[in-house]
Amino acid sequence: MSRRTTGPFGVWAEMQRQRQRQLEAEARQHRQEAREARAYERRAAQSYREYKQADAIRRTEELDARVAMLKDLLASGCRASVFRPSALMRAEELPSLAAVIEGVGRREPEAVVEYFSAALYTSTAWPEGFPRWVAMTYDPVARQLVLDWELPAGDVVPQSKYVRYMYAADQYRETPRPVGQRRALYKEVIAQCVLLVLHELFAADESGALESVALNGFVDGHDPTTGRPDRIFLATVMAERSSFRELHLAQVDAESCLADALRGQVSARPDQLVAIRPGRRPEEVGHRVTTHGDVEEPDLYEMDPIAFEGLVAELFEAMGMRAVTTQRSNDGGVDVHALDPTPIRGGQIVVQVKRYRSTVPPTAVRDLYGTVQDAGANKGVLVTTSGFGPGSHTFANGKPLELVSGAELVDLLHRHGLRGRLGDGGRPDSTPPPAPNPSVPDDYNILGMSWSGSVALDVCALVCRGNRILTDDHFVFYNNPRTPDGSVRTLSATAPDKAALCASFDTLPDDADRLVLVAAVDPEVNPDADLSGFTDARIRLLDPALTELGQLQVSDGRPHETALVLGSFRRRSTGDWDFVVGGKGYTGGLEELLRDFGVEVD
Template structure:
């Protein structure tokens, strides 16, 4: 008994020792993990500190680079090539016709591949030969039909290419003729041509940094051979307020070292002087025809008047430069302020940061022939209105509608032109407004950008105001989102309802109810179709009123490649699209209120196929340069169906078109579908 007891004690003691060893091992593991965690934490803290210090250095380098660019503005600008009319001329170079797969003839069947099979008796051999001959003839006729269809499509594609190429050549000729006309007017010293030419030179200049304004009012005095200009200058905030940035680890914050006020003011004054000299330099350098003997230039900023608080033009610099005096200067080596005030006897505000104004010697309105005019007793043309004034007008409209609204700074505005607040409880809140003074349709990318701005700013709503209109892609994207799109016609109506003034182009006080349709090809969209699967489809279009096509000629497919007015045409598809339709929505017939897209299995290519292989389909909305503006998803096909309504673009009361998804399928193919739309197929 005593030995058994001792044995039990030994086993128990061994178990205790094993448990003790496990506990010690676990304790060592925890100590090692804690030590490793402390090391990782110190390493992470070191990496974080180095990252923040690197970011602070990067921000300092950006500030220094910005200051260096401002200090070298005149020298850099003088090295840029001057505008020459010859560089604006477009060569009549048109891309050659590319038929794509249509260039390859359909392979004809080889009769040697259709030999009689079997036949031990003469009658059976004759029957087998007849069957082989019948198979060959059937294949030959099918290939002949496919080749005829290819040739027909190739001819249609060639004809469409020729129409497009001629339209491009005509546009190039109009462009070059316009340049030639302006150049001839400049040679003759015609004020309108001179002003247009030199204003374009300033606008097109590559010398100005991003964010610098380019607003100009100009007039030409032919008797004095003098160009008189008001030119907008950058505001005081163009000079960085910070001098450097450093990271303070104890506070885990970046700390900016402020630039001394005297240094910032001196640099801003230097920037203004450089800008004045650079404008005069560009004008004389662009004067190929020697029509300028002098330039009278006034530099202003658009800012609130310190006395009244109202936004106005405050002139900070002025100079009258004679060509003979100016061309003798070595601008790369001068002190800009001394050159402007001493050598050219101009004026510049001593404290431009405080908006102390100077008095211009001569203004464009003293001469006439204005390039930029707005206001007065006449209803202002929104197209011709100065961009800043247009933004202010939109802000006035929001205020007239009972909201608080202010225009933003022109630089670093984060994509917001007007900040508005609707004080209405529940549905009110912050509104960001973007303003697009366009003549052509606003692309959907602008609407998507506005949506991103709304999200970034945490706003309740985004409003996009334009002088033109919005296409189907824009309305499709905006649906269901906190976005509101205001077209030009709606803007004019809102202005007049709130006793404000504005019109769209020449004409009466009120905007036209419908924009005159452009000529086909001037403003159009391409609708490209993509899908998965190998099924061959014919994509067709119907121009309808309600559920009835306007006429058989308004059913566009490969045998009728365009409507009578050319507003809808088949187009040669380019990858990744498998089919394409070209449509000018503004040029569709007035009675049309629907534009329907359909797809049907090509029975000659895929006999017996259905739409079960038609998946992952979408319509790509493209601009004339084939840049993608948006995508419209469509329904997949179903087994047993051979034709499908992809969707329809529907005309809305505001003259825009939006997309409504289709999905109705037809078992008896295109024939049954067309009967639904009023076309009898024989």
């Protein structure tokens, strides 16, 4: 069971972080004002060409400074002030702090976690923009602190090595940093982060509460087998106090120290999110797990509309663009105006923000396209807290439009140092299947799909009346992971299945009499493939405990076909559901199949 830290250390830690955020914001403002002043002076004193050349040099220097900071992360972090209770601000206003510190001395798990969460959360050792999220618990018998710590994503390493100004073309040219160099530096950064966390924990342990620390480092990513948001663990270590105190961290090679001296592990390809098996996890200890660092996450569903538009504008600013929100009246259908200064692919961008809980209708995407044309913009972006149906994606294909779903928005916010969540679940497509109901053992079924061959397929479902879909929202696929009522959902597959859906037949809409299952070739993964390699296909019918209830055979694929109706569950007059094998194939892919069922595809 997880809970947020609300004790006196948590209150003090939040005060410290609020103050730190204010100082960081003021520092950013001062740096911005200084940059603008220097830019004005350069423009006034130098020719256009000299200014551009100087700006290219400045941008290269910023890249070099960023790389130098990353390489020196551990050494500079060790020079930062160590967490001490005596350094607490306004301690006289928090008299219960003494009780927490006494609890640490008595090895009380809640007090220990409260104390060390504050030590990590208020640390000044981390560069601006680095994530700071932890899930932690304490094993008093082993005197071991067990935690999961969020690591920076791969884009923390600059993609470019240096910038040059090309006078003849009047544009900047960025020379990419070699892939091998980016990979090596990112791996080094991960190792430094792990060592720095260990340093801060052991340094803050004045009472000797820690004999060891079990630490797992992760990033938010997507499971490569399912495409669903998931934590990807990239580092793990179990460090004994006696071994760690012998290290001279400012002089070590971080990777060698972690792997050889501490017997830890770092992913061989962290830039490609190649996961490792984590060590001991907080939920395995048996005590309550406390999370810290997410208390400032606003619920995007509940935000004030103007504040939400401001957050989207701030995201575009963090991505290197200039962005402003529009006035509420006469905005011409535009919520945010953005300007991408990147040569060739940059330009004016109009942004519409839709804070929806249900799927955005295709009409909204068409309206955005009209706005782009009327404004003469280079691109239109539609940002939502929900998702888009197949009609929207098909209409946007090939047009200067970009659709950002709720899950992608949350990932982008976190990737650029901002915060936001979608209700209690965090992401709209991370909803688990309904919990088993002991009194109703057949509350829902899992439909596991397997086949022979290496062709990559999208397995989807349509809730229909006859051969017509109820609404576009009743087409369940990777970009619309559930029906509005949640009766049908996508689900991560478990071996031997390659795809899975969850269906609660008893709660399907009253006017629905068919649940149609279809499969289509993924054109991005296998652009030249057809369904001739789709053989030995079957559907496993499972109960909530993953007990197999039976298997349903479906038709094999045929050459030149790229989409196929696998079969349909049909409601009989008695209320029972029977499965009818499909077999109809389509050479025009999923788009042609959807039109056959009345899905709006333009």
